[in-house]
Amino acid sequence: MSAEAPIPALSVRGLRAGYQGGGDIVRGISLDLAPETILAVIGPNGSGKSSFVKTLAGLLRSREGSIEVTGRAITGLSPARRVMSGLAYVPQEANVFRNLTIRENLKLATEFLRGRSGVGPAQEEQVLSLFPEIARRPKALAGNLSGGQRQMLAFACALLANPEVLLLDEPTAGLSPKFVGETMEAVIRVREAGVTVLLVEQNVAAALRIADEVMVLVAGRKSLQAPPSDVSSGDLADLFFGKMQ
Numbered sequence: 001m002s003a004e005a006p007i008p009a010l011s012v013r014g015l016r017a018g019y020q021g022g023g024d025i026v027r028g029i030s031l032d033l034a035p036e037t038i039l040a041v042i043g044p045n046g047s048g049k050s051s052f053v054k055t056l057a058g059l060l061r062s063r064e065g066s067i068e069v070t071g072r073a074i075t076g077l078s079p080a081r082r083v084m085s086g087l088a089y090v091p092q093e094a095n096v097f098r099n100l101t102i103r104e105n106l107k108l109a110t111e112f113l114r115g116r117s118g119v120g121p122a123q124e125e126q127v128l129s130l131f132p133e134i135a136r137r138p139k140a141l142a143g144n145l146s147g148g149q150r151q152m153l154a155f156a157c158a159l160l161a162n163p164e165v166l167l168l169d170e171p172t173a174g175l176s177p178k179f180v181g182e183t184m185e186a187v188i189r190v191r192e193a194g195v196t197v198l199l200v201e202q203n204v205a206a207a208l209r210i211a212d213e214v215m216v217l218v219a220g221r222k223s224l225q226a227p228p229s230d231v232s233s234g235d236l237a238d239l240f241f242g243k244m245q
Protein backbone atom coordinates (compact mmCIF):
# COMPACT_ATOMS: atom_id res chain seq x y z
CA MET A 1 0.00 0.00 0.00
CA SER A 2 1.41 3.44 -0.90
CA ALA A 3 1.77 6.17 1.71
CA GLU A 4 -1.11 8.09 0.11
CA ALA A 5 -3.59 5.20 0.16
CA PRO A 6 -6.44 5.81 2.61
CA ILE A 7 -6.56 3.68 5.73
CA PRO A 8 -9.00 0.83 4.99
CA ALA A 9 -12.33 1.18 6.77
CA LEU A 10 -12.08 -2.53 7.55
CA SER A 11 -8.94 -4.61 7.46
CA VAL A 12 -8.96 -8.35 8.10
CA ARG A 13 -5.88 -10.59 8.21
CA GLY A 14 -5.81 -14.39 8.31
CA LEU A 15 -9.13 -14.72 10.13
CA ARG A 16 -10.04 -18.21 11.30
CA ALA A 17 -13.08 -19.20 13.34
CA GLY A 18 -15.40 -22.11 13.98
CA TYR A 19 -18.03 -23.41 16.37
CA GLN A 20 -17.31 -25.16 19.66
CA GLY A 21 -15.98 -28.65 19.17
CA GLY A 22 -15.76 -28.29 15.38
CA GLY A 23 -13.16 -27.44 12.79
CA ASP A 24 -12.61 -24.05 11.20
CA ILE A 25 -15.54 -22.67 9.19
CA VAL A 26 -13.82 -19.34 8.44
CA ARG A 27 -10.51 -20.50 7.02
CA GLY A 28 -7.96 -17.73 6.75
CA ILE A 29 -9.78 -14.75 5.25
CA SER A 30 -7.94 -11.48 4.57
CA LEU A 31 -9.34 -8.34 3.02
CA ASP A 32 -9.04 -4.55 2.94
CA LEU A 33 -12.21 -2.57 2.42
CA ALA A 34 -11.81 1.01 1.15
CA PRO A 35 -13.83 3.71 2.93
CA GLU A 36 -17.35 4.46 1.68
CA THR A 37 -17.63 1.37 -0.49
CA ILE A 38 -20.01 -1.58 -0.56
CA LEU A 39 -18.46 -5.07 -0.46
CA ALA A 40 -20.88 -7.84 -1.39
CA VAL A 41 -19.98 -11.20 0.16
CA ILE A 42 -21.55 -14.02 -1.81
CA GLY A 43 -21.06 -17.77 -2.05
CA PRO A 44 -22.85 -21.10 -2.03
CA ASN A 45 -25.10 -22.13 0.87
CA GLY A 46 -23.03 -23.14 3.85
CA SER A 47 -19.84 -21.52 2.57
CA GLY A 48 -19.46 -19.58 5.82
CA LYS A 49 -20.77 -16.11 4.91
CA SER A 50 -22.83 -15.68 8.07
CA SER A 51 -20.09 -17.24 10.19
CA PHE A 52 -17.59 -14.75 8.72
CA VAL A 53 -19.77 -11.75 9.48
CA LYS A 54 -20.52 -13.09 12.98
CA THR A 55 -16.77 -13.38 13.58
CA LEU A 56 -16.33 -9.76 12.51
CA ALA A 57 -19.16 -8.74 14.86
CA GLY A 58 -17.58 -10.70 17.73
CA LEU A 59 -20.42 -13.20 18.12
CA LEU A 60 -18.19 -16.04 17.01
CA ARG A 61 -14.75 -16.01 18.61
CA SER A 62 -11.83 -15.82 16.19
CA ARG A 63 -9.20 -18.53 16.59
CA GLU A 64 -6.55 -16.70 14.62
CA GLY A 65 -6.08 -13.47 12.74
CA SER A 66 -6.82 -9.81 13.25
CA ILE A 67 -9.54 -7.25 12.53
CA GLU A 68 -9.06 -3.47 12.36
CA VAL A 69 -11.62 -0.71 11.89
CA THR A 70 -10.04 2.44 10.42
CA GLY A 71 -6.67 1.23 11.60
CA ARG A 72 -7.71 0.40 15.20
CA ALA A 73 -7.47 -3.22 16.37
CA ILE A 74 -10.78 -4.62 17.59
CA THR A 75 -9.98 -8.35 17.49
CA GLY A 76 -10.19 -8.95 21.24
CA LEU A 77 -13.22 -6.76 21.92
CA SER A 78 -16.70 -7.87 22.95
CA PRO A 79 -19.57 -7.36 20.45
CA ALA A 80 -20.73 -4.26 22.36
CA ARG A 81 -17.23 -2.74 22.41
CA ARG A 82 -16.95 -3.34 18.65
CA VAL A 83 -20.11 -1.30 18.11
CA MET A 84 -18.60 1.45 20.25
CA SER A 85 -15.46 1.21 18.06
CA GLY A 86 -17.40 1.90 14.89
CA LEU A 87 -18.42 -1.56 13.69
CA ALA A 88 -22.21 -1.97 13.61
CA TYR A 89 -23.97 -5.23 12.79
CA VAL A 90 -27.48 -6.05 11.60
CA PRO A 91 -28.22 -9.77 12.05
CA GLN A 92 -30.31 -11.69 9.56
CA GLU A 93 -33.17 -12.32 11.99
CA ALA A 94 -34.64 -10.84 15.15
CA ASN A 95 -33.02 -7.50 14.38
CA VAL A 96 -35.82 -5.30 15.79
CA PHE A 97 -38.26 -5.62 18.71
CA ARG A 98 -41.53 -6.39 16.94
CA ASN A 99 -43.72 -5.61 19.96
CA LEU A 100 -42.27 -2.09 20.25
CA THR A 101 -42.93 0.96 18.07
CA ILE A 102 -40.45 2.47 15.64
CA ARG A 103 -39.75 5.27 18.11
CA GLU A 104 -39.23 2.83 20.98
CA ASN A 105 -36.83 0.71 18.92
CA LEU A 106 -34.79 3.80 18.06
CA LYS A 107 -34.82 4.96 21.69
CA LEU A 108 -33.57 1.60 22.94
CA ALA A 109 -30.76 1.61 20.38
CA THR A 110 -29.76 5.12 21.46
CA GLU A 111 -29.75 4.12 25.14
CA PHE A 112 -27.49 1.18 24.35
CA LEU A 113 -25.08 3.48 22.55
CA ARG A 114 -24.70 6.08 25.27
CA GLY A 115 -21.07 7.18 25.40
CA ARG A 116 -20.21 6.53 21.76
CA SER A 117 -19.07 9.77 20.13
CA GLY A 118 -21.43 11.23 17.55
CA VAL A 119 -24.50 9.53 19.04
CA GLY A 120 -27.36 11.91 19.70
CA PRO A 121 -30.21 13.92 18.20
CA ALA A 122 -28.22 15.20 15.20
CA GLN A 123 -27.21 11.65 14.26
CA GLU A 124 -30.80 10.45 14.71
CA GLU A 125 -32.06 13.23 12.43
CA GLN A 126 -29.50 12.34 9.78
CA VAL A 127 -30.32 8.63 10.01
CA LEU A 128 -34.06 9.21 9.78
CA SER A 129 -33.56 11.41 6.71
CA LEU A 130 -32.21 8.26 4.99
CA PHE A 131 -35.39 6.32 5.74
CA PRO A 132 -38.40 8.62 5.24
CA GLU A 133 -40.97 5.84 5.47
CA ILE A 134 -39.64 4.94 8.92
CA ALA A 135 -39.43 8.58 9.99
CA ARG A 136 -43.07 9.18 9.02
CA ARG A 137 -44.52 6.48 11.29
CA PRO A 138 -42.88 6.72 14.72
CA LYS A 139 -45.85 5.14 16.49
CA ALA A 140 -46.15 2.12 14.16
CA LEU A 141 -45.38 -1.23 15.76
CA ALA A 142 -42.29 -2.79 14.23
CA GLY A 143 -44.23 -6.06 13.95
CA ASN A 144 -46.76 -4.38 11.65
CA LEU A 145 -44.18 -3.11 9.16
CA SER A 146 -43.46 -4.79 5.84
CA GLY A 147 -40.33 -6.95 5.72
CA GLY A 148 -38.51 -4.22 3.79
CA GLN A 149 -39.52 -1.50 6.23
CA ARG A 150 -38.42 -3.68 9.14
CA GLN A 151 -34.98 -4.01 7.54
CA MET A 152 -34.80 -0.23 7.22
CA LEU A 153 -35.66 0.15 10.90
CA ALA A 154 -32.90 -2.34 11.73
CA PHE A 155 -30.45 -0.37 9.54
CA ALA A 156 -31.54 2.85 11.25
CA CYS A 157 -31.00 1.41 14.75
CA ALA A 158 -27.50 0.25 13.76
CA LEU A 159 -26.63 3.58 12.13
CA LEU A 160 -27.53 5.52 15.28
CA ALA A 161 -24.10 4.34 16.46
CA ASN A 162 -22.51 6.59 13.83
CA PRO A 163 -20.46 3.61 12.63
CA GLU A 164 -17.57 3.59 10.19
CA VAL A 165 -18.55 0.11 8.99
CA LEU A 166 -21.99 -1.51 8.78
CA LEU A 167 -22.21 -5.32 8.57
CA LEU A 168 -25.46 -6.56 6.98
CA ASP A 169 -26.28 -10.28 7.04
CA GLU A 170 -28.69 -11.14 4.20
CA PRO A 171 -31.03 -8.17 4.60
CA THR A 172 -33.21 -9.30 1.67
CA ALA A 173 -33.81 -12.85 2.95
CA GLY A 174 -37.49 -13.66 2.55
CA LEU A 175 -38.38 -10.35 0.88
CA SER A 176 -40.44 -10.01 -2.30
CA PRO A 177 -38.63 -8.57 -5.36
CA LYS A 178 -40.13 -5.10 -4.77
CA PHE A 179 -38.73 -4.97 -1.25
CA VAL A 180 -35.39 -6.40 -2.38
CA GLY A 181 -35.03 -3.36 -4.65
CA GLU A 182 -36.03 -0.94 -1.89
CA THR A 183 -33.61 -2.53 0.56
CA MET A 184 -30.75 -2.27 -1.93
CA GLU A 185 -31.60 1.39 -2.56
CA ALA A 186 -31.39 1.90 1.20
CA VAL A 187 -27.93 0.30 1.26
CA ILE A 188 -26.80 2.74 -1.44
CA ARG A 189 -28.09 5.66 0.66
CA VAL A 190 -26.13 4.33 3.63
CA ARG A 191 -22.92 4.35 1.57
CA GLU A 192 -23.72 7.86 0.30
CA ALA A 193 -23.99 8.95 3.93
CA GLY A 194 -20.31 7.98 4.30
CA VAL A 195 -20.62 4.50 5.81
CA THR A 196 -18.68 1.49 4.50
CA VAL A 197 -20.93 -1.54 4.03
CA LEU A 198 -20.12 -5.25 4.10
CA LEU A 199 -23.20 -6.94 2.70
CA VAL A 200 -23.70 -10.69 2.89
CA GLU A 201 -26.25 -11.58 0.21
CA GLN A 202 -27.84 -14.67 -1.30
CA ASN A 203 -29.42 -12.55 -4.02
CA VAL A 204 -26.30 -12.39 -6.17
CA ALA A 205 -27.77 -10.28 -9.00
CA ALA A 206 -29.14 -7.65 -6.61
CA ALA A 207 -25.87 -7.51 -4.66
CA LEU A 208 -23.70 -7.16 -7.76
CA ARG A 209 -25.84 -4.26 -9.01
CA ILE A 210 -24.96 -2.08 -6.02
CA ALA A 211 -21.55 -3.37 -4.91
CA ASP A 212 -18.21 -1.66 -5.53
CA GLU A 213 -16.40 -4.94 -4.83
CA VAL A 214 -17.52 -8.52 -4.64
CA MET A 215 -15.93 -11.27 -2.57
CA VAL A 216 -16.81 -14.89 -3.23
CA LEU A 217 -16.49 -17.27 -0.30
CA VAL A 218 -16.21 -20.98 -1.00
CA ALA A 219 -15.78 -23.43 1.88
CA GLY A 220 -14.72 -20.65 4.24
CA ARG A 221 -12.02 -19.26 1.95
CA LYS A 222 -11.92 -16.18 -0.25
CA SER A 223 -12.01 -17.47 -3.82
CA LEU A 224 -12.23 -14.12 -5.53
CA GLN A 225 -12.33 -10.40 -4.75
CA ALA A 226 -12.89 -7.95 -7.61
CA PRO A 227 -15.16 -5.17 -8.87
CA PRO A 228 -18.44 -6.68 -10.15
CA SER A 229 -17.62 -5.52 -13.69
CA ASP A 230 -14.58 -7.84 -13.64
CA VAL A 231 -16.59 -10.88 -12.58
CA SER A 232 -18.35 -12.87 -15.28
CA SER A 233 -21.37 -15.04 -14.68
CA GLY A 234 -19.20 -17.92 -15.94
CA ASP A 235 -16.66 -17.26 -13.17
CA LEU A 236 -19.43 -17.24 -10.60
CA ALA A 237 -21.02 -20.40 -11.95
CA ASP A 238 -17.63 -22.16 -11.79
CA LEU A 239 -17.09 -21.05 -8.19
CA PHE A 240 -20.59 -21.91 -7.05
CA PHE A 241 -20.66 -25.16 -9.02
CA GLY A 242 -17.19 -26.14 -7.81
CA LYS A 243 -18.48 -26.13 -4.25
CA MET A 244 -21.31 -28.49 -5.13
CA GLN A 245 -19.14 -31.14 -6.75
Ligand SMILES: Nc1ncnc2c1ncn2[C@@H]1O[C@H](COP(=O)(O)OP(=O)(O)OP(=O)(O)O)[C@@H](O)[C@H]1O
Pocket residue numbers: 019022025043044045046047048049050051052202
Ligand atom coordinates in the same frame (compact mmCIF):
# COMPACT_ATOMS: atom_id res chain seq x y z
N1 LIG B 1 -24.31 -22.42 15.46
C1 LIG B 1 -23.64 -23.30 14.70
N2 LIG B 1 -23.04 -24.38 15.25
C2 LIG B 1 -22.35 -25.28 14.51
N3 LIG B 1 -22.17 -25.16 13.17
C3 LIG B 1 -22.73 -24.10 12.56
C4 LIG B 1 -23.49 -23.11 13.29
N4 LIG B 1 -23.92 -22.17 12.41
C5 LIG B 1 -23.45 -22.55 11.19
N5 LIG B 1 -22.75 -23.69 11.29
C6 LIG B 1 -22.08 -24.41 10.18
O1 LIG B 1 -21.15 -23.54 9.58
C7 LIG B 1 -21.13 -23.73 8.17
C8 LIG B 1 -21.30 -22.41 7.47
O2 LIG B 1 -22.58 -21.88 7.78
P1 LIG B 1 -22.96 -20.37 7.48
O3 LIG B 1 -24.36 -20.16 7.99
O4 LIG B 1 -21.89 -19.47 8.00
O5 LIG B 1 -22.93 -20.35 5.89
P2 LIG B 1 -23.62 -19.34 4.88
O6 LIG B 1 -22.68 -19.20 3.75
O7 LIG B 1 -24.01 -18.08 5.59
O8 LIG B 1 -24.89 -20.17 4.44
P3 LIG B 1 -26.31 -19.67 3.86
O9 LIG B 1 -26.02 -19.02 2.56
O10 LIG B 1 -27.06 -20.95 3.72
O11 LIG B 1 -26.89 -18.72 4.89
C9 LIG B 1 -22.23 -24.74 7.85
O12 LIG B 1 -21.61 -26.01 7.69
C10 LIG B 1 -23.09 -24.74 9.08
O13 LIG B 1 -23.68 -25.98 9.30
